[in-house]
Amino acid sequence: MIRASALIAATLALSAPGLAMAQIAPEVGASDTDSATVGVIGNVPAQCYGGTLSGDGSLDLGVLIDLTTGRLRTDLATPGEVLVGSFCTSRSTITVNATPLEAQNFTVAPPAGFSRRVHYLASASGWTTTPASYNTATAANAAATQSRDSAFTGDITVAISDFSTDGGETLRLVGDESYRGVVTVTLTAVN
Amino acid sequence: MNCKYGLALIALVALPATAAAQSTESGTVDVVGTVRSICILGDPTSALVDLGQLSAASGPRTGRVAVIPPQTVTLPGSFCNFAGSAVSISATALTAADATNPQAGFARAVNYTATATGWAAGASLATTGAARDGTGPTAEGTGATQPLPQVADISLTLSSFTAPGDQILVSGNYSGNVIVTLGPAIAGGEN
Numbered sequence: 330m331i332r333a334s335a336l337i338a339a340t341l342a343l344s345a346p347g348l349a350m351a352q353i354a355p356e357v358g359a360s361d362t363d364s365a366t367v368g369v370i371g372n373v374p375a376q377c378y379g380g381t382l383s384g385d386g387s388l389d390l391g392v393l394i395d396l397t398t399g400r401l402r403t404d405l406a407t408p409g410e411v412l413v414g415s416f417c418t419s420r421s422t423i424t425v426n427a428t429p430l431e432a433q434n435f436t437v438a439p440p441a442g443f444s445r446r447v448h449y450l451a452s453a454s455g456w457t458t459t460p461a462s463y464n465t466a467t468a469a470n471a472a473a474t475q476s477r478d479s480a481f482t483g484d485i486t487v488a489i490s491d492f493s494t495d496g497g498e499t500l501r502l503v504g505d506e507s508y509r510g511v512v513t514v515t516l517t518a519v520n
Numbered sequence: 521m522n523c524k525y526g527l528a529l530i531a532l533v534a535l536p537a538t539a540a541a542q543s544t545e546s547g548t549v550d551v552v553g554t555v556r557s558i559c560i561l562g563d564p565t566s567a568l569v570d571l572g573q574l575s576a577a578s579g580p581r582t583g584r585v586a587v588i589p590p591q592t593v594t595l596p597g598s599f600c601n602f603a604g605s606a607v608s609i610s611a612t613a614l615t616a617a618d619a620t621n622p623q624a625g626f627a628r629a630v631n632y633t634a635t636a637t638g639w640a641a642g643a644s645l646a647t648t649g650a651a652r653d654g655t656g657p658t659a660e661g662t663g664a665t666q667p668l669p670q671v672a673d674i675s676l677t678l679s680s681f682t683a684p685g686d687q688i689l690v691s692g693n694y695s696g697n698v699i700v701t702l703g704p705a706i707a708g709g710e711n
Contacts, residue, residue: 361557361602362703367564367593367676369698371571371614371630375691378582416583416625418575418691480690482625518691 373418375518380415380485384408388489393430393447393508399501401447401494409488412514415456416482420519423485424474427451427512429465429495432505445503446495451512455485465510466493476519487512559600559702562673564593569678574614574630575689583688585630590679598639598702599671606665606705607639607674613650613657614696616689627652627687633680634698638673640666648696652684657696665705676700 388407395402432445439445448466457475464470489512494500569591576586616628629650636644644663650656676698683689
């Protein structure tokens, strides 16, 4: 019986290489684990948002003249307006443009000694190191556009100052209940 | 010495049997083979999910992540021929191609939840948790164990797209991916 067991063992041993070959046979690459990759893509366009005005959107200077002289007051001032939550998602430029304060009802050329226009300096600060500024009295306004090299979000303060009478400080302003100018701040995304 | 005696005994016993030969005799040949454990995932119906614009173009959420509907990709006819398999997911958040650390208030990552259903009771899911600078974008999860060999369509759904801190997204192209793996369940691997 011991001998018989030995013979059987030998027979099994001979068949073992056959089994080994059967295990190699399945197709190359198949395994008990498989994986697949799904890519996900999207984009965010360069975009700017001007924010929301903190006030009513008006810079009200009140009475423009010194009532004793009829000339432009030298102490004109008004709190600035703030554009809250402005942002650009890429590099950007900020540009300020402004139109002088003009009499809205007295629209004809003023008589000698009078003016119907007040100039000022408009500035937008908070976006760039150097505020963008525009003086309505000046033909060239190199500082009107400033660049920023990164995406940014923050508040932009719009202020006006440096008032002057068109034609010279000696001129008096024509009487008008409405002098009006416009300051425009533009954010532009730069790719 | 003992071996010689043994052989002699076998011969003595065998001879009478030969003398009594029968007309029919049968022998047995074993046929053996193996079936290797394999899992195969079906080809994804879409290997690339394009979410388009990720940020809202207008309205109160301008610049922040838009409402992006869930996206589903199917891996049809996926199978494992053995009991005890599970689906694992490795999801990587969408991050901007520009790796620059974003300015305060901005994020360069969009997180989401990847969910695989159709394989076992309960889903496999992973929710990415990238920081606003895009670090730590990958999350992993493993679903319940399928106790039987299984053939099924696996649905992969991407949903709940968010930006870290709901911050404004910097502009650029964004990409991420989801790796779905089907294989033997690992004890304690369920989420």
